[in-house]
Amino acid sequence: MTSPALDLVQVEKQFGTTHALRGVSFRVEQGEFFGLLGPNGAGKSTLINIMAGLVRATSGQVAVMGYDVVRQYRDSRSQIGIVPQELVYDPFFTVWEMLKIQSGYFGLGRENDEWLDELLEILKLTEKRDENLHNLSGGMKRRVLIAQALVHRPPVVVLDEPTAGVDVELRRALWEFAHRLHRDGHTILLTTHYLEEAESMCDRIAILDRGKVAALSDKQELIFQNSYRVGVVERVLGSNIPQHVSTAIISRSRSSTQIRVPREQRLQQQFLQQLSEIGVTEDQLQLREPTLEEVFLTLTGEDR
Amino acid sequence: MRQIVGAHNIYGSWTLFRKEVLRFLKVSIQTVLAPTVSTLLYLLVFGVVFEETVVVYEGHSYSGFLIPGLVMMALAQNAFANGSSSILQSKMNGNIIFVLLAPLSYIEFYLAFVGAAILRGVVVGISVLLVAAAVIRVELYSIPLILLFALLSSGVMGALGIIAGIWSDKYDHLSAFQNFIILPLTFLSGVFYSIQDLPPFWQQISTYNPVFYLIDGFRYGFLGVSDVSYIQSMVVALLFFIGLSLLSIAMLRSGYKLRG
Numbered sequence: 001m002t003s004p005a006l007d008l009v010q011v012e013k014q015f016g017t018t019h020a021l022r023g024v025s026f027r028v029e030q031g032e033f034f035g036l037l038g039p040n041g042a043g044k045s046t047l048i049n050i051m052a053g054l055v056r057a058t059s060g061q062v063a064v065m066g067y068d069v070v071r072q073y074r075d076s077r078s079q080i081g082i083v084p085q086e087l088v089y090d091p092f093f094t095v096w097e098m099l100k101i102q103s104g105y106f107g108l109g110r111e112n113d114e115w116l117d118e119l120l121e122i123l124k125l126t127e128k129r130d131e132n133l134h135n136l137s138g139g140m141k142r143r144v145l146i147a148q149a150l151v152h153r154p155p156v157v158v159l160d161e162p163t164a165g166v167d168v169e170l171r172r173a174l175w176e177f178a179h180r181l182h183r184d185g186h187t188i189l190l191t192t193h194y195l196e197e198a199e200s201m202c203d204r205i206a207i208l209d210r211g212k213v214a215a216l217s218d219k220q221e222l223i224f225q226n227s228y229r230v231g232v233v234e235r236v237l238g239s240n241i242p243q244h245v246s247t248a249i250i251s252r253s254r255s256s257t258q259i260r261v262p263r264e265q266r267l268q269q270q271f272l273q274q275l276s277e278i279g280v281t282e283d284q285l286q287l288r289e290p291t292l293e294e295v296f297l298t299l300t301g302e303d304r
Numbered sequence: 305m306r307q308i309v310g311a312h313n314i315y316g317s318w319t320l321f322r323k324e325v326l327r328f329l330k331v332s333i334q335t336v337l338a339p340t341v342s343t344l345l346y347l348l349v350f351g352v353v354f355e356e357t358v359v360v361y362e363g364h365s366y367s368g369f370l371i372p373g374l375v376m377m378a379l380a381q382n383a384f385a386n387g388s389s390s391i392l393q394s395k396m397n398g399n400i401i402f403v404l405l406a407p408l409s410y411i412e413f414y415l416a417f418v419g420a421a422i423l424r425g426v427v428v429g430i431s432v433l434l435v436a437a438a439v440i441r442v443e444l445y446s447i448p449l450i451l452l453f454a455l456l457s458s459g460v461m462g463a464l465g466i467i468a469g470i471w472s473d474k475y476d477h478l479s480a481f482q483n484f485i486i487l488p489l490t491f492l493s494g495v496f497y498s499i500q501d502l503p504p505f506w507q508q509i510s511t512y513n514p515v516f517y518l519i520d521g522f523r524y525g526f527l528g529v530s531d532v533s534y535i536q537s538m539v540v541a542l543l544f545f546i547g548l549s550l551l552s553i554a555m556l557r558s559g560y561k562l563r564g
Contacts, residue, residue, distance in 0.1 A: 104319025
C-alpha cells in the first residue's frame with residue numbers, strides 16, 4: 001500500500017495564547033493537485049511550516065510520504081520541496097552557487113549538476129546563472145526559489161502563494177510549470193489567494209478558517225455540497241424588499257442583482273415565491289452554481 | 305521511493321561549512337584585511353610608544369609580548385563574528401529557511417558553523433601574524449602549542465558566536481553582545497599587559513576572564529613564558545569550549561528562536 005503524500009492527524013499549534021491550528025486533519029494522496037485555501041491568518045502558512053519542519057506542532061502528527069516530520073525528519077525533508085511565500089534570498093551568492101549549495105545540503109554533489117542545469121533551462125534562468133541573486137528582478141528571484149525547492153527532485157512540492165504579487169505573464173508561466181510538475185508525477189499542494197487559480201488547477205480543496213478545516217472536498221463536490229445556488233436577477237432590487245431577501249443578496253451591479261437561493265427544493269420554492277411577490281418574474285431570474293470564491297466567502301464568513 | 309540522505313548527512317554539513325567559508329571570503333576586505341590593518345595599527349601605536357619603556361617579561365621586547373595578544377584578539381573577535389553575523393543576517397533576511405528545510409541535524413549544523421568560525425579565526429590570525437612579522441621580529445617557542453590554542457580559542461568564540469547569533473533578534477542585540485561582553489573580555493584579558501602588574505583585586509578579577517587563559521596560553525607558545533601555567537590555560541579553554549558547545553548544541557536541538 002502506498003503512503004499518502006501528506007498525512008495530517010489532529011495537528012494543533014499554539015503560539016502563546018493564540019491558537020493557530022485547532023485539530024487539523026486531512027490527507028493528500030500521491031499525485032494529487034491539492035489546494036489549501038483560507039483567509040489571512042487562517043493557519044495555512046503555519047501548517048506548511050509544520051510539514052517543512054520549520055515550526056513544531058504543539059500536538060498531532062504530520063507525515064510526508066509516510067515519514068514523520070519530527071522523528072524521521074531527514075527522510076521527510078528529502079521528500080518535500082517548499083517554495084516559500086516571501087522572496088527570500090542570500091545576497092552573497094549567484095544563482096548557480098545557490099543551487100549548488102542547496103543541492104549539497106541534501107547530500108547531492110556533482111552528480112546532480114545535470115538536473116540543476118535542466119532546472120535553469122526549464123525555469124528560463126540559464127542566462128542568469130552567474131548573476132548575483134541581489135541583482136535579479138522579483139520574478140527571477142521567484143523562479144530561483146522554485147528551482148531551489150526542486151534541487152532534490154522531491155515527490156511532494158508545496159507552492160505557498162507562488163503567484164502573489166507577480167505579473168500576468170509570470171503567473172501564467174508559473175501555472176504552466178505547476179501543471180508540468182503535476183504531469184511529471186509530483187504531488188502538488190498549492191495555497192493561493194487567487195480562487196480562480198485553485199478552481200482551474202486543483203483536484204481537491206481544503207478550506208482552512210481560524211485554524212480549522214472548514215471544508216475538504218473534491219472541487220465540484222465542494223460547490224455542489226454548498227447549501228445554496230446563485231440567482232442572477234436581471235434588475236436591481238431596491239431597498240423596499242423583505243429582510244430575508246435583502247440578507248440573501250450577494251452583490252449588486254448596475255443592471256443585475258446576485259442573490260443566494262436555497263438549494264433544497266422546498267426552501268427554494270418558498271424563496272422563489274417571495275421573489276415573485278416583489279415582482280421578480282421567472283424570465284428575470286437565472287440560477288447557476290456558485291463559484292469557488294462564493295463558496296469560500298460563505299464558508300469563511302467573509303461575505304457577511 | 306527516493307532516499308537521499310542516510311543516518312548522517314556529512315556532505316550536507318560539509319556544504320554548509322563551505323558556504324560559510326565562501327561567505328566570509330567573498331567579503332575578505334571586511335573580514336580579513338580590515339582586522340589585519342586595525343591590529344597592525346594597535347601594534348604600531350602601542351609598540352612604538354612602549355617599546356623602550358615597558359618590559360613585561362625579562363628578555364622579551366614589548367612588541368614581542370604584544371603580538372600574540374593582538375593576534376589572539378583578532379582571531380577571537382573574527383571567530384565570534386563569523387557564526388553570529390551569518391546566523392543573525394540569515395534570520396533577518398529570512399534565508400535561514402534554506403538551511404532549516406534541509407535534512408541536516410543540529411550536530412551537523414553546529415560542526416559546519418564552528419568549523420567555519422575556526423577557519424576564519426585562524427586565517428585572520430595568520431594574516432595578522434604575517435604582517436606583524438614583516439615589521440617586527442616574532443618569537444616562536446612552540447608551534448604545536450600556538451596552533452592548539454588558536455584552534456581551541458576560535459572554537460570557543462565560534463560556539464559563542466552561534467549562541468549570540470541565535471539569541472539575537474536584531475543587530476542591536478548582537479552589537480550589545482559584542483560591545484558589552486566580547487570587547488571588554490578581550491581588552492581586559494592581558495593583551496597589552498601582564499596581569500602580574502595589576503593590583504591584587506584586578507588580578508583576581510582577571511582570573512575569572514576566560515579570554516585571559518586563551519591569550520596567556522597562546523602567548524606561552526610564542527615566548528615560552530606566561531602568567532599562569534599553559535596546562536591550566538589549556539584546561540580552562542577546553543572546559544569553556546565544551547561548555548559553550550553543549551549550550552549551542554542544546555539551543556540548536558531545541559530549535560530556540562530558529563524553529564517556531
